Amino acid sequence: MAKVPVQFTLNGSEKAEFIDSGTTLLHALRDKIGDTSPKGGCHQGTCGACSVIIDGELRLSCLTLAETCNGAVITTTSGLSEGGVLHPLQHAFLDTFATQCGFCTPGMIMAAKVLLDHKPNPSRDEVVEALSGNICRCTGYEPIIQAVLHAARANSQNAA
Amino acid sequence: MALALHTFATVKEANAALKSRGSRYLGGGTLVVRAANEGDVSVSSLIRSTEPSLSSIAVTDSKVRIGASVTMAAIARHPDLSFLTKAASAVGGPAVRNMATVGGNLFAPAPYGDFAVALLALDATVGTDDGETPIETFLAGRDTNRAIVTSVAFALPKADGFRFLKVSRVKPKGVSVLSIAAVLELAGDGAVSSARIALGCMADRPMRAKAAEKALIGKSLTKDGIAPALAAGNEGTSPITDPIASAWYRNEVLPVHLGRLLLT
Numbered sequence: 538m539a540k541v542p543v544q545f546t547l548n549g550s551e552k553a554e555f556i557d558s559g560t561t562l563l564h565a566l567r568d569k570i571g572d573t574s575p576k577g578g579c580h581q582g583t584c585g586a587c588s589v590i591i592d593g594e595l596r597l598s599c600l601t602l603a604e605t606c607n608g609a610v611i612t613t614t615s616g617l618s619e620g621g622v623l624h625p626l627q628h629a630f631l632d633t634f635a636t637q638c639g640f641c642t643p644g645m646i647m648a649a650k651v652l653l654d655h656k657p658n659p660s661r662d663e664v665v666e667a668l669s670g671n672i673c674r675c676t677g678y679e680p681i682i683q684a685v686l687h688a689a690r691a692n693s694q695n696a697a
Numbered sequence: 698m699a700l701a702l703h704t705f706a707t708v709k710e711a712n713a714a715l716k717s718r719g720s721r722y723l724g725g726g727t728l729v730v731r732a733a734n735e736g737d738v739s740v741s742s743l744i745r746s747t748e749p750s751l752s753s754i755a756v757t758d759s760k761v762r763i764g765a766s767v768t769m770a771a772i773a774r775h776p777d778l779s780f781l782t783k784a785a786s787a788v789g790g791p792a793v794r795n796m797a798t799v800g801g802n803l804f805a806p807a808p809y810g811d812f813a814v815a816l817l818a819l820d821a822t823v824g825t826d827d828g829e830t831p832i833e834t835f836l837a838g839r840d841t842n843r844a845i846v847t848s849v850a851f852a853l854p855k856a857d858g859f860r861f862l863k864v865s866r867v868k869p870k871g872v873s874v875l876s877i878a879a880v881l882e883l884a885g886d887g888a889v890s891s892a893r894i895a896l897g898c899m900a901d902r903p904m905r906a907k908a909a910e911k912a913l914i915g916k917s918l919t920k921d922g923i924a925p926a927l928a929a930g931n932e933g934t935s936p937i938t939d940p941i942a943s944a945w946y947r948n949e950v951l952p953v954h955l956g957r958l959l960l961t
Binding site: 541557558559561580581582585588594595596597599600601602604605648651665666667669670671 | 704790
């Protein structure tokens with residue numbers, strides 16, 4: 538099958554790749570471009586492990602075809618740290634023990650980032666709602682909710 | 698996975714391309730890419746159209762037109778469609794709502810398709826290049842429909858006239874046990890003058906609760922007033938049985954939730 542070109546901005550750098558038509562963004566990111574932070578869980582849109590941010594919106598990379606992302610700006614969890622310094626959300630996940638096996642964590646962090654980008658001081662209910670499309674089988678969710686609330690507090694203290 | 702994606706500027710061109718064998722229309726991807734990921738080999742090519750009218754929402758004094766590619770998230774945040782926020786937010790989690798489209802929801806098999814239940818209660822029409830079809834006719838023939846859905850349109854319900862309820866076991870996001878939407882109009886004395894009630898998960902696709910609608914006319918929205926409607930609520934239902942709930946359970950709990958919706 539003929540290859541098709543795709544080009545998008547991934548975590549601030551330009552990426553161009555030739556892929557098979559119909560390739561999912563998850564597959565293109567992990568197996569073509571080498572960003573393995575989005576995880577392939579259910580491939581059905583149920584678990585949220587593959588969540589990435591496309592043009593400011595949370596999307597499921599397992600159900601998004603890479604060709605439809607031409608010209609898009611894509612953020613994944615691997616692009617959050619700067620110069621070896623972890624993002625406040627990543628710190629908060631470590632501090633509150635919000636990660637055990639870690640498989641859901643990149644998706645959780647993406648969902649949380651979109652929330653905090655739009656709402657720097659969310660309520661607990663808003664955090665729960667924002668994470669409602671992401672499944673975690675280890676933590677029981679509470680540490681993750683606490684992590685997001687911690688990160689929000691850390692952000693607002695830094696801003697003050 | 699050998700899939701080929703073909704993108705067309707107009708719906709007309711996309712409709713022509715959809716005539717080829719193995720082709721499916723790609724909306725938000727939450728149904729058709731999922732099917733491909735699950736190994737549905739009947740899908741070999743995906744067709745989509747980027748025609749701008751597919752992504753627009755138009756609200757006038759009395760009428761709403763929503764393009765088929767409009768997402769659940771776009772409906773949920775639209776200032777003139779606040780009465781639909783609950784129904785649009787009932788679909789999936791945040792990421793799914795950023796992808797799932799109105800057009801796609803019309804094809805979602807039970808237990809999915811909660812938004813289509815709302816559209817059925819609103820007596821929407823479904824637009825294709827061939828014209829407008831009443832939603833009931835459309836839903837009945839959706840398995841063989843090949844024309845790309847371009848829009849849905851409906852009359853704005855009167856203030857507080859639209860009600861929606863989704864029952865799921867996992868909060869805040871979970872697959873439907875059932876969903877109910879109703880458009881009710883009340884006369885001056887508080888008696889119901891018209892009622893349209895739609896049910897999700899009570900058949901393989903959204904269905905009307907016609908017996909309950911009829912039993913509600915002329916009654917007040919009180920415990921005694923709605924009793925005949927609740928008794929008639931299960932008429933004609935053939936609910937799905939799935940890991941969420943059995944058909945028996947869905948039938949058992951429908952009157953309870955219908956009652957809650959009518960008394961709110």
